[in-house]
Amino acid sequence: MVVLTAFSVTAYGFLDPKHDTGLLLCTAGLWLLFALAVILLKKVPTRAAIVLVVAGSVLIGGAAMAGPPNTSTDSARYAWDGIVQDAGISPYAYVPVADELAHLRTDWLFPTPRENADGTHTCFEPRTHKTSGIPSGDPLCTAINRSKVNTIYPPTSELYFAGVRFLVPTTAAYWPLQLTGLLLSVGITVLLITAMRRRGIDPRWAALWAWSPLVATEAVTNSHVDVLGGLLVVVATLAVSRGFRFRGGIALGAAIAAKLIPVIAAPALLKKQPWKVILAAVATFALLYVPYVLATGVGVLGYLPGYLSEEGYESGNRFALIGLVVPKSAALVVAALLIALTAALVWWKTDPLRPWFGQLIMIGTVLLIVSPRYPWYALLLVPFIAMTGRWEWFAVPLALTARLLAPMPGITATAVGTAVFVVVAVTCYRQKWIPRARRLVTKR
Structure with missing residues (x-):
């Protein structure tokens, strides 16, 4: 896996x-090797397995730093926002190509466009696209997506x-966020192993996070900030499971203020004394926004409304399975109802001492319903696959990966539909056969 990760x-x-x-072939090979490695890990003694899991997390993640981002340009925007903030400017105040920020442009984020014989300009650097300054209209090339x-x-x-970029010069390109992503991913590995040992769970299951190709690709190579949200949700879940609801609420509020989607982790944490979790989460979320609201006002909403419309959630075009059975105009309403029903069931059925099962169902089901075209959203799910050992839920990140690498409606619907089938089939098998097997063992 280390060699193939570096090669890819x-x-x-x-x-x-x-x-x-x-x-695509490398990705398929990595997932097959991952499955084989996890199966073989069962034969390794526990203490040696723990060392191997952590070492694998470091080595596979390190191999994922061998090159720049390969399926996303989001980390270019992350770096730019950090550079802007470290210059004392709110990241919500200007668009990246604003002339007011021209003095902050670096060659790796804004390479010089090449002028053609006819006076037009071309961008030859990978990960870049042609744009223009605002309001000057000067031709620009940039690696930042949605630069206007x-x-x-x-x-x-x-x-x-801002913190990551503060520690490095502006000329440092993608590696600072990749290194931070590696540290966060290894941190989650250690946190999972510690939590599993404390709760009597086989720590070998931590390999489902530590060695996952999704983690190496999306947390390290592409440096998606979702890994930070995932870490905070894991902290919140473990804190609430031990009765520390205010602390759990603080971590949940910080997670929601990382990328909003971690709000779906809330239902599994509200079984007992929900007001403590809610109060701490809301207060944390609001306090984190205060300095930015004071600096920019309502501009802190940024491009969020436009993003939701662009992704097709308002029109219903992005719901891979729901759109096949209901009119697209009604898809959003149906999706909202299904998510609300799932949240209610998770809240009702979750064991407050073991909320990771509720997190698995809630997060995994929402991803299947919403079916985003970005597999890195599943970084929020994988830690709870590890905590529960429910490997069948890896069908969800696999389906989202297929949607990214082969973006065709037929493939997307098939991949998401297959994921639903795998999860339901294996879950039914567990419910039917495992309790019976346990009863037989007890009788013997």
Whole structure:
């Protein structure tokens, strides 16, 4: 896995849908090796397995740093927001191509466009696109996606970006966020092992996070901030399971202020004394926003409303399975009802001493319903696959990965539908056969 991870990052450049066969084959190979490694780990003694899990987390994550991002340009926006903040400017105040920020542009984020004979300009660097300054209209090349709209990221993420970039010069390209992603992913590995040992769970299951190809690709190579939200949700879940509800609420509020989607982790944490979790989460979320609201006002909303519309959630176009059975105009309403029903069931059935089962169901089901085209959203799910050992839920990140690497409606619907089938089938098998097997063992 270490060798193939490094090869896939270095041998293939930024994803080109027309020439993605090599990356697709490498990704498939990594998932097969991952499954084989986890199966073989069962034969390793516990103490040696713990060392191997941590070492694998470090080595696979380190291999994922062998090259720049290969399927996303989000970390370019992260870096830019950090650079802007470290210059004393709110990241919500200007769009990246605003002339007011021209003095902050670096060559790796804004390479010089090449002028053609006819006076037009071309961008030749990978991960870049042609744009223009505002309001000057000067031709620009940039690696920052959606360079003419304000940032979408909430305050926890913005503080994280500023902190990472504060420690390095502006000329440092992608590696600072990749290194931080590696540290966060290894931190989650250690946290999972510690929590599992304390609760009598086989720590070998931590390999489901530590060695996951999704983690290496999306937390390290592409440096997605979702890994920070995932860490905070794990902390919140473990804190609440031990009765520390105010602390859990603080971690949950910080997680929601990292990327909003961690709000779906709330239902599993509200079984007992929910007011403590809610109060702490709301207060934390609000306090994190205060400095940015004072600096920018309502501009802190950034591009969020436009993003939701762009992604097709308002029109219903992004719901891979729901859109097949109901009119697209009604898909959003149906999705909202299904999510609300899932949240109610999770709140009702969750064991407050073991809330990770509720998190698995809530987060995994929402991802299946919403079916985003970005697999890194599943970084929120994988820690709870590890905590529960319910490996069948890996069908969800696999389906989202297929949607990214082969973005065709038929493939997307098939992948998401297959994920639903796998999860339901294996869950039914567990419910039917495992209790019976336990009864037989007890009688013997």
